[in-house]
Amino acid sequence: MVEYPEGATPLDPDEMEGLKFPHVETRIELDQLEQQNIQDGLKWLSRQRSYNKLLNEGFLLELHQKLFGAVWDWAGKYRRTGKNIGVGPVNISTEVRNLLDDAKYWIDHQAYSREEFAARLHHRLVQIHPFSNGNGRHARVFTDAVLEYQLSQKPVNWSTDESINDETHRQNYIKALRTADDGDYQLMIDFISRK
Secondary structure (H helix, E strand, O other), X not given: OOXXXXXXXXXXXXXXXXXXXXXXXXXXXXXXXXHHHHHHHXXXXXXXXXXXXXXXXXXXXXXXXXXXXXXXXOOOOOOOOOOOOOOOHHHHHHHHHHHHHHHHHHHHOOOOOHHHHHHHHHHHHHHHOOOOOOHHHXXXXXXXXXXXXXXXXXXXXXXXXXXXXXXXXXXXXXXXXXXXXXXXXXXXXXXHHOO
16 A cells, blocks of 8 residues: 655556556655656656757657656556546646646746746646646656756756755645645745745
8 A cells, every 4th residue: 555645646546557566565665666767757858859849748748758657557648537636637638738838928928037937837737737646746857847958047956955854845845836726926936946
């Protein structure tokens, strides 16, 4: 039985069937497998040659598949079940396209600072919650890829400082996301802006 940390979306039994490693019994084992897959996905991302088309649905799906496809059969495919967060499954594709169109508009019209652009892009993607698992991690990598490769800007430092323990860091991140759910992005901007 896999236990989930605060803010994580539990998987339903059908989604657990998609686990390519049936011997996994603990969250620690699952996290280790996913972390290795994410590292492989980041290597794939660094070898891409065309970075001017990151804001499209095909890239968004392919990135999720590269980050989680060695662990989950359904990686790179929109979820088909309802969750405790996110839009209904039938609305995912439309909401993703709306977000990507909005992001292109924000870029074309220089609507936001780097920090607010990252906060809004990341939050909206997490809020849509397009995948069964890995939404926060995928949204962080996707946001960084757009900042670094498409906009030639510094990626976000999502990791913790030595002075902040992981639990506090995660709680601050979740609080920032929940505050942004109500349209207030300041905590998310502060989280992204910290050194």
